Amino acid sequence: MAQEQKSPPPPPADEKPEAAKLMGGTHFETSRVPQYAATLVVDILHLIYGFGIAWSAIALPVLIDSGGSGDFGGNGTVNGTDNGTSVDSGDSSDQKLTITLEQGSWLAAVLYISAVPPMVIFSYICERFGRKMCGYLIGIPYVLSAVLMAFASSFAVIQVSRALLGIGSSGIFVLAPLYVAETVEDAIRGRLGAFVTLMRNVGILLTYLLGTFLTYKQFEYVSIIPPVLFVVSWYWMPESPMFLLRQNKVAEAEKALRWLRGGRADVLGELDKMQASLAAMKSEGARSATLRDLFATRGSRKAFFIGLLMSCNQQLCGFFGVVSYTFMIFGEASPVLKDWSNVIVGAMLVIGIAVSMMIYDKIRRKVLLLLSNFIMISTLLTLSVYFYLKHHGHDVSQFGWLPLTAMSGYVLGYSAGVAALPIVILTEIFSPKIRNIALTTNGMFTWFIIFLVTKTFPMMTEEIGFHGACWFYMAWCFLGVFVIIRILPETRNRSLESILNELEYGKKKLNKTSSQNVAAFDEFPTLTNNEKKENL
Structure with missing residues (x-):
């Protein structure tokens, strides 16, 4: 006689109140x-x-x-x-x-x-x-x-x-x-x-x-x-659930995850995935990555080189020098706008990144980066012409609005791609084993570049004029365009394995190998229905 099916027992009575307690007495399912x-x-x-x-x-x-x-x-x-x-x-x-x-x-x-x-x-x-x-x-x-x-x-x-x-x-x-x-x-x-x-x-x-x-x-x-x-x-x-699992604090990890998921009871599956991910990482070897691992393979060397070039593009476009010394630029702005010039530029920064956040996953990374660089090049060119004419004694008083307009376009262009996409791409071109040390090394390099840009900006404008500084930053934007077109792999909507293989073997070789595999597959004979029946 078949036994009557019973519904699964309800979760322990203290589960929900605990989650609610963490949320300050309110439970968000x-x-x-x-x-x-x-x-x-x-x-x-x-x-x-x-x-x-x-x-x-x-x-x-x-x-x-x-x-x-x-x-x-x-x-x-x-x-x-x-x-x-x-x-x-x-x-x-x-x-x-x-x-x-x-x-x-x-x-x-x-x-x-x-x-x-x-x-x-x-x-x-x-x-x-x-x-x-x-x-x-x-x-x-x-x-x-x-x-x-x-x-x-x-x-x-x-x-x-x-x-x-x-x-x-x-x-x-x-x-x-x-x-x-x-x-x-x-x-x-x-x-x-x-x-x-x-x-x-x-x-x-x-x-x-x-x-x-x-x-x-x-x-x-x-x-x-x-x-x-x-x-x-x-x-x-809460502490990171992943870190707690690494410390074998499973109960605390579950508690933290329940809080982060609004007190939901269905977090065990996600917790199991985290544990499986940790187990996979341990199976690859417990040894921490070193600087030597960054140069162990052709793909990792190329990724590291790309990371450095992207950081140069991100910082040597002059953004930190410009936003740190806006008073040096807007001293030339029109009297009507100069008191609010900084605020307008800051607003453009916020608007630019807010809009970019909505399109990052809809447009190819390389397209956004190219667009960002071309906008910066055009606005830096505009600024350089304005200050070049002013430096050589031409009357530009009727164009007092131009520095603010060009600066607003510059920071919008920067926010459109170069501001945030390089760090996103860096997380996509390194294997998990070396990602942490790669990001740390690249971060230290980036901090040093920002220091150089910020420290030398006043000296550069004094020695070669602001128009000369604009030309210098434009040159690095052009280098960024070259890197994006010729070296940088497209990473949007691609698996990590696909990206790493392209870095290791090159795009042409991958395409050739893929074509050979398809051709080899096509050479297999196609069985008729009668032949399939005979094989069965």
Whole structure:
């Protein structure tokens, strides 16, 4: 007699309340809200980084000694207007701190050079002690930097503050991509992965906006809020389930995953996939990748070389120099627009990356990168012609709107592809075994390039003029176009195996091998229906 089928037992009574407890008493059965929340919290770090990038554009005009006049800046004010943003010690004596343009270039650039050495340390901490610990260790220098800057009354203290900001910024490029990749679902991973650049650009925009309305000291006090907000919010975020599984903390991993999936009960399948992925990685060998592994095969060498060239294209197009010294460019803008020039450029940055996020998965990577470079080339050419004519005594006063228009187009073009796609492509052209060390090595190289661009921008504009600097950055954009057309493989909608094979063997050889396989397959005799029946 057949037994009556019984429905599966309900989940333990404490499962749902535990998930609800983690969500603060509210249970979201199928919500992705926790994943968006986790991404938003970790990307507060990039908002702070955006503050640091744009800081020099609003602070250096206030700090630089008025003796260094010239075509750009040197008047000690923001956009040529004295809005009372002097740096003082907080007393009635109004004791001002002034610096030279050379010192100002160090304040702008020290953020980036101080980020190079700690990247290896943060990578180790993230792998050894977890994503949560890494986040706290990033938050500490960020908080210290903001507090020091708010109460700084000397060049040395400001320098230390900027260096601490660089140390923290080094860690975010290790933590944020890894944490997002390990905590969000595949369906929204690409969108939330690009959220990093959006938050950075929002930070730049907020800095420009606050710098328009606040005094220097008021801005520095406000800058304390984001790092403190991150440290407090980070406490409520879960550890990465993948890291917990690597520590054999299966129960804690399940608990974290349930929170991230809105308290859903159907997370065991996803947990099993994570464990299978870890088992596969262990079966390939427990030895960590080294620098030697980056050059072990033709494909890995080519991928590493492509990564360096893409970083050069991304940074030597001059973006960080331009956004750090906008006051030097917009000193030439029309009086009507110059007070809002920074804000308009910041808004274009946010709009550009927001639009790009919607089309990244719909248009080929190479097409977007080419479009991005061609827009930057055309706008840099426009700027170079304008400043070349001005440098040689031609009257360009009727074109005072041109620098702002060209700059807006430049940052839109940068955001369209070159801003975020290189890091996306880097994650797609390396095998999982060497991906971490490849990204770390490339990141250190990128920080150094940003330092060079930011440090040399004032000197370059003084020696060869801003038009000469534009020509220099244009040359690197043209090199980027060559790399994209001739060397870079298309990675959109392609499997990792296909991309790695193309890098290893070359596209022509792969196509030839594929054609030979098809021809060999066609040589097999086709059996008739009668022959099939006889074989059966």
